[in-house]
Amino acid sequence: MTEQKTLRLGIAGLGNVGVGLVKLVQQQDKLRLPGNLEISLVSARSRSRNRGVDLSGYGWEDDAAQLAKSDKIDVFVELMGGSDGPARHSVETAIRAGKHVVTANKALMAEHGAHLALLAEEHGVHLLFDAAVAGGVPIVRAVRDSFSGVDIHRVSGILNGTCNYILTQMLETGADYKSVLKEAQQLGYAESDPYLDVSGMDAAHKALILAVLAFGAKPDFSKVRVAGVDQIESLDIKLANKMGYRIRLVAEAVQDENGVRCHVAPALFKVDHPLAQVTGPTNAVMVEGEPVGRVTMTGPGAGEGPTASAVMGDISRILQGAVTAPFGLPVSQLEDKLYLSSGDGPRSVWFIRIRLSDKSGAMASLSNALAKCDVSIDLMQQDSSAGGDGSPIAIMTHPCARNVVESAAAIVAELEACVDKPRVLRVEA
Numbered sequence: 190m191t192e193q194k195t196l197r198l199g200i201a202g203l204g205n206v207g208v209g210l211v212k213l214v215q216q217q218d219k220l221r222l223p224g225n226l227e228i229s230l231v232s233a234r235s236r237s238r239n240r241g242v243d244l245s246g247y248g249w250e251d252d253a254a255q256l257a258k259s260d261k262i263d264v265f266v267e268l269m270g271g272s273d274g275p276a277r278h279s280v281e282t283a284i285r286a287g288k289h290v291v292t293a294n295k296a297l298m299a300e301h302g303a304h305l306a307l308l309a310e311e312h313g314v315h316l317l318f319d320a321a322v323a324g325g326v327p328i329v330r331a332v333r334d335s336f337s338g339v340d341i342h343r344v345s346g347i348l349n350g351t352c353n354y355i356l357t358q359m360l361e362t363g364a365d366y367k368s369v370l371k372e373a374q375q376l377g378y379a380e381s382d383p384y385l386d387v388s389g390m391d392a393a394h395k396a397l398i399l400a401v402l403a404f405g406a407k408p409d410f411s412k413v414r415v416a417g418v419d420q421i422e423s424l425d426i427k428l429a430n431k432m433g434y435r436i437r438l439v440a441e442a443v444q445d446e447n448g449v450r451c452h453v454a455p456a457l458f459k460v461d462h463p464l465a466q467v468t469g470p471t472n473a474v475m476v477e478g479e480p481v482g483r484v485t486m487t488g489p490g491a492g493e494g495p496t497a498s499a500v501m502g503d504i505s506r507i508l509q510g511a512v513t514a515p516f517g518l519p520v521s522q523l524e525d526k527l528y529l530s531s532g533d534g535p536r537s538v539w540f541i542r543i544r545l546s547d548k549s550g551a552m553a554s555l556s557n558a559l560a561k562c563d564v565s566i567d568l569m570q571q572d573s574s575a576g577g578d579g580s581p582i583a584i585m586t587h588p589c590a591r592n593v594v595e596s597a598a599a600i601v602a603e604l605e606a607c608v609d610k611p612r613v614l615r616v617e618a
């Protein structure tokens with residue numbers, strides 16, 4: 190029998206995920222790892238903070254980049270976050286020093302992934318990031334490795350646990366946006382800057398990583414169209430619900446004749462649609478391609494334990510050996526094929542939420558404005574119980590292009606009877 194390999198870890202970042210990883214390493218006897226792990230060095234900003242785990246046996250390094258190149262480690266685990274600054278610097282330092290790297294940092298991989306992957310290829314080290322997309326769901330590994338024999342045409346789903354938690358809690362408990370976001374932060378789902386979550390940026394980082402893995406697209410974050418949930422109000426969720434829909438933040442990367450388009454936006458799904466049934470911090474990712482058909486993976490997308498388990502999966506892979514290109518294909522083979530879709534895009538049904546003043550003629554001016562732009566109304570719902578300024582009205586249109594409905598919304602916004610900016614959301618088939 191061959192002797193079991195031992196890897197020495199250096200962990201930079203002892204927040205939600207870092208502490209989760211330390212706990213897992215401390216319980217490694219219960220796991221099925223193909224070797225042994227030792228934590229040699231750890232780093233965080235505050236050395237004195239009580240983190241609820243015993244760190245007394247590990248060396249401490251104030252500077253993550255010093256830790257990254259220390260002779261005392263074999264694997265650098267980056268769990269600090271941030272697309273630049275210490276995260277980027279220390280990962281580069283580790284790779285240049287010949288250390289394997291594991292990171293959960295999607296912002297870093299989306300914005301500098303090609304550069305870091307090339308560096309890792311040149312130095313013959315692992316750069317693994319399974320935790321960066323969908324937390325505990327092993328979708329990175331599945332798309333990169335298991336589906337490398339599949340001609341993928343679409344990857345889509347719910348990729349941000351915080352937003353999904355906010356959207357479901359606001360509906361289920363009636364709580365307001367701010368208090369639910371605070372809960373998501375307390376539960377360890379949100380980024381240290383939660384703007385990244387609610388603006389859709391975090392899901393966009395993840396969607397871009399999936400686009401690189403699924404389509405061999407060269408990463409370019411400026412080619413991702415992003416909208417978040419920060420503009421969604423309880424009223425929108427309530428009106429959508431009354432019409433039999435749920436709002437979800439959906440991310441998608443699709444290959445078509447023009448290349449690969451990648452976008453993130455809130456959209457409405459019928460209550461019986463599988464994505465409408467994904468609640469709380471759960472993520473769901475659907476991969477469609479030939480000859481496999483459609484595969485959906487669902488599971489906890491955020492939080493200490495699930496994310497740490499994904500980091501541990503990557504460390505376990507390093508124990509197994511064989512270094513492969515971080516994105517599956519070598520960086521030299523990634524192609525410039527991401528493109529920003531134009532406004533006309535595929536035709537769709539749209540949900541428009543408007544607040545109209547209670548003056549006579551208000552409804553007539555609204556339907557005239559929509560008719561002028563060729564936006565035809567399929568269903569209309571009024572919520573007289575909502576209170577506040579104006580009467581909330583929700584409309585489902587007949588299918589039309591995005592630029593058509595957006596021009597109509599801009600004209601409606603200028604009507605004297607319109608109290609605030611109309612909300613326009615795509616209704617998914």
Ligand SMILES: NC(=O)C1=CN([C@@H]2O[C@H](COP(=O)(O)OP(=O)(O)OC[C@H]3O[C@@H](n4cnc5c(N)ncnc54)[C@H](OP(=O)(O)O)[C@@H]3O)[C@@H](O)[C@H]2O)C=CC1
Nearest residue numbers: 202203204205206233234235269270275293294381491492
């Ligand atoms: N939370 C989650 O559910 C998930 C998170 N991720 C990713 O994992 C990474 C970590 O997330 P999370 O644990 O939630 O973040 P936290 O904010 O909880 O923790 C960040 C940690 O990094 C430390 N840190 C920050 N700057 C430095 C620095 N310059 N040098 C050394 N340490 C530093 C902080 O130190 P201190 O504690 O002293 O302030 C803290 O311990 C991020 O990239 C995130 O996007 C990925 C998937 C899921």
Ligand SMILES: N[C@@H](CCO)C(=O)O
Nearest residue numbers: 349350351378380491
């Ligand atoms: N903030 C992220 C963490 C997991 O990547 C989320 O809520 O999904």
